[in-house]
Amino acid sequence: MDFLNHLLNFILPPRCQKCGTIIGTEGLCAQCFSQITFITEPYCQKCGRPLAEAKQGQMLCPQCLREQKSPFRYSRSALIYDEESKPLILGLKFYDKTENAGYLSKLLYQSGKDIWASGVDVLIPVPLHYTRLIKRRYNQASLLAQKLSHLIGIEVDNRSLVRYRKTKPQVEFSGKARLKNVKGAFRVTHPEKIVGKKIVLIDDVMTTGSTLKECALVLLQAGANSVDTLTVARVI
Ligand SMILES: [Zn+2]
Ligand SMILES: [Zn+2]
Incomplete structure (x- = not known):
């Protein structure tokens, strides 16, 4: 095996x-x-979200202190999404650089440490419409979730959450229009697999979080115990 690896590397x-x-x-x-900005402590x-400085005892960012109605238990991302990290993400998404998934899933594994510590039952990748x-x-x-599953030993569920309505790409919208675009786009097809589960939603980028939010609401409605989000990058 070692020899094969050496040969392959050659x-x-x-x-x-x-x-x-x-x-x-x-x-x-x-x-x-x-050049890449990794999200490190202190964060909310x-x-x-990265915090400018960790004040004694301050665990939450101003947004989270203000509003309590987020559908997510925890959200974590490995990198800030900017011009420098963009090629990594777009490569995986559009240019068949599927070999990047291995490295990116290791980043997910590291940045999810608070989530793993709080208990997780299943990883669910944000689904694409079948077309x-x-x-x-x-x-x-799904590729990221699969690789991450090998690292953490938590199963991936690719079937229970589906995107049953085709939506326009979120990049074409901003703000509230993004929420509207994905409203009602997802469905839980196997609620018995969701009830009582602690779920981590996996995706490449979190922009405004509208897509992840809509997925979380549908999963919570179906009886999920909690929903976390874990993405490689995030727009701050
Ligand atoms: Zn380089
Ligand atoms: Zn926060």
């Missing part, structure tokens, strides 16, 4: 997942690594 040496430079190990070259214990799945051939969220 034929297909690991490349930086952002710029393509040949590097010794899986992941990012030093330069790309330094509920929504995961989009046929066109793209794979669901990037």
